[in-house]
Amino acid sequence: MNARPPFFRRPGIVLALRYAAAVALTVGFLFPVYWLFIISFKTPEEIFAFPPVWYPKSVQFANYAVLFKDGDAVTVWNSLVLAGVSTVIAMVLGTICAYSLVRFKTGGENLAVWIISQRMMPPIAIAFPVFLLYVFFGWVDSYHGLIILYTAFSLPYVIWMMRGYIEDLPLELEESALVDGLTRWEVLWKVVFPMVRSGLFATAVFTFVFAWNDFLFALVLTRTEVITYTVQVTHYFGGQSNFWAKIAAMSVLGTIPVFFTVAVLQRYLVRGISMGAVKG
């Protein structure tokens, strides 16, 4: 009775093996991130040392100081403005649209499918005609041009996500608020919005990150004035000499807010990236 299970089936051994695998995977997946961060703190001698230096002797911020001194860091500000403003607009317009789709079945299933299929379009196929339109309007390299594009591109995601959150709400509260004499806009503003606020918050953060991480639209529709950090990173790629320190420092500046966001959003992460397929 109770013969000991084979070595690799014993609970303690299994757990130890799982930990070993988990640590190995984590180290493997995080090493490139480590490498990016570490280059941003290296001196030029350390960056261009052969064989490579695996950790810097001392942490120094000269690579970042250069970005601020040359004014390149303003591209991070541009990203912030573009992603921030477009997120706010997309959240408001998208949520009220989602409310209409859920509560009034406006447009039926066809409208919902059309909206989500907009999300699936390849950005380059949209970017090119939009570029022609913007040349005509004189909107290329302007804040409002990109904000409109980011807003429109974010809308399907916002509508899709908020539709899921609003569907989870009980109808009774809205109905009794209507009976109590609130107008429909008041019901939306005073009853619905407060009830979905965690969903609003989570969706807004993802919307922000998508716009923040965009490269293609910014590449096509900016020239000098509203360049985003993602475009700026590619300006440091040169034929002969890559400005490694600048690539790394700029990338880190753009990545830290995103990492911070993910840390805050743990609970909503799966629902957010799976477009609501998994309700967490």
Next chain:
Amino acid sequence: MVGADDITTPAGVAPDRLFKYWLIVPAIFLLLLVGLFPLIYSLIVSFQNITMMEVDTSFAGFVNYAQLFKDARLWEALLHTGLITIIALPLELVLGLLMAQLFLERMPGRQIFVSLLVLPTVIAPIVAGATWRLMFDHRYGPINQIIGWLAGEPTTLLWNVNPNLVYPAIFICEVWQWTPFMFLILLAALSNVDKSLTEAAEIDGAGYWRTFFKIVLPSIWPVMAIAILIRGLDLARIFDVIWALTRGGPGTMTETISIYTYVQGFQQFETSYTAAIAFLVIAMLTIIVVWAIRRMGLAK
């Protein structure tokens, strides 16, 4: 009963038939501006003959569309895009599934591992590409250094130039960035599988694989299908990573449809022809997307 479709109008409250339309008008307007407008505008421009040299807006017939069929570089770009998708997607899916299995059972500190593992997925793709460019550098990058240790002699592989290595480099970057995406979604899906079903199957003597294919896979399929759809479409429009790593090179070896469209439109300034390409791409993907969404029951 007030209007049948007006489900939030209780008795005694005046129905407001326009309200529901006011709610969708601004969003739909913007979507039409950026969604429908490009479609129509591409269509019009694609029947004209606008190039860098001349702006000829007279009706040119199907010249540009005929050109599509003769353009070997276009079809190669489509082929590259297709290859990248059908190779990277299963890799990410299987690796993500294996990782999810590893973390499925509770273990102390699991949440910390999961939080760290998802970081690559949220990095901007262009930054991911830039990171791997630094990683793959033939002289100062750590990859060649590590390979050198394993091989026992110094290595100077040219990852973003060597024709045999550019695709592996792209796949490594893609799989690194997006396996965690699959992992996170599949982990959530696997956690929701009804334990009593798998346990019952085990008691009935079903082996591991049988249980997996008969019970686990069908119950995670709805979520897995959406993950596949999202990733498949992302891969079909892949641009940033390739732009950072190879810019479509060497030559046009890693040129995808998005890169090629960019080159035609913004470097060669073949406006009308690019509009035709954009229209082709939109048409192809619309068919696939609508089919996939309906097929997978995503709309409900």
